[in-house]
Amino acid sequence: MLMNPHSVCVNIPGSYLCPCNEGFILNGTECQDVDECQSPDGTPCPEHSLCNNTAGSFFCQCSPGYKPIDRGCEDIDECKDNTTCRFDQVCTNLPGGYNCSCPLGHHEEKQACVDTNECESLPCHPVARCWNTPGSFSCHCPLGFAGNGSWCKDVDECVALTKPCHPLARCHNTPGSFVCVCKPGFVSIGPLCVDFDECQQANELCHSAATCSNHVGGFKCSCSHGWNATEENGHGKGGCVDFDDDVCVFACVPPLTVKPGILVMSHHCCENLVSQNWLSFIS
Known part of the structure; x- marks a missing residue:
């Protein structure tokens, strides 16, 4: 009698049977291993584990980064071990793993975490001052401006x-x-x-025949005795006019007769020697 290596002989009245062992299935006359890991109903192992087929059976092994607990697998917190990352790094636990990185405000440089100068990227308002600090920075509006540094208003x-x-x-x-x-x-x-005190200025604010009087917030030009104020009211070179010249001009025009070098007014109001310029003025 030939028996299948993966079967058991069972005697029955008048005959016998050779059923395949558990984990095997009859294929023709041979008992072949059943791959439980490829079951159409899905893996027989819990989440975060790997199924390993064996002859007539299988076993479940937790994936890397997980450990067995009861009938399942639990994530291993590698960061609980202070030696997982470098002393200047921050350990972050991940599902089934971990990550070592430089703390916020730092970057990796020649296998060391060094401070990042955030001020180089101009993170503040254009008029604000940026102060770099270990792992961070701050923005400050200058004097005369209000704001938090990211915005500043005059x-x-x-x-x-x-x-x-x-x-x-x-x-x-x-x-x-x-x-x-x-x-x-x-x-x-x-x-x-x-x-x-405008009266102390070197330039002539008043006429030469006028007196300058300073007062709070301004000054006044007063023409001296024998002089009359013009429209300039004593200010500047044309601010005052001789009283006699003023009378002769307005009292003797018209009529007037002019002798060489002599101005003779009608009605004998005045007789005055004048220059060519004066003659031109009243002619």
């Missing part, structure tokens, strides 16, 4: 401050600051606006 000090300038000055806002400009007739001395 502060209008002329509105924000109660009294930014002297009472006799006008406030002008500028980017990040402000300027105080004293009103006409005043000069700035430090934060103060003091009266400017």
Whole structure:
């Protein structure tokens, strides 16, 4: 009697049977191994494990990065071991594995984690200052600006401050600051606006026959006795006119007769020696 190597002989009345052992299936006259790992119903092993077929059976082995627990496989936290990564790296546990990387704000350079200078990439507002710190950075708006550094807005000090300038000055806002400009007739001395004495200027603000009188925020030109003020009111070279010339012109025109070098007014109002320019003026 020939028996199949992977079968068992079972005696029955008047005969016998040779059924295949468990894990084998009869194929013709031979008992062939059943590959349980290729079952159409799916793998017989739990999640995160590998199925290994053997003659007449199989066994399940947890995948790399997993360990057996009860009837399943559990992820191994490799980061619990402080020697998994370098001392300057951060260990991140992953399903079935782990990752070693430099901490935030650092990068790998020559097998070491070095600080990344984030300020080189200009992460702040154009007017803000970037301060690099170990593993990070911060943005700061300059004086005269408001914001968190990622955005900065000019502060209008002329509105924000109660009294930014002297009472006799006008406030002008500028980017990040402000300027105080004293009103006409005043000069700035430090934060103060003091009266400017125009009468002390070298250039002639008043007529030569006028007296300059300074007052707060300005000055006045007063023509001297014997002189009348013109439309310029004592200011400049034409600010005053001789009283006698003024009377002769307006009292004797018309009529007038002119002798060589002598101006003779009708009605005998005046007789005055005049230059060619004066004759030209009244002619």
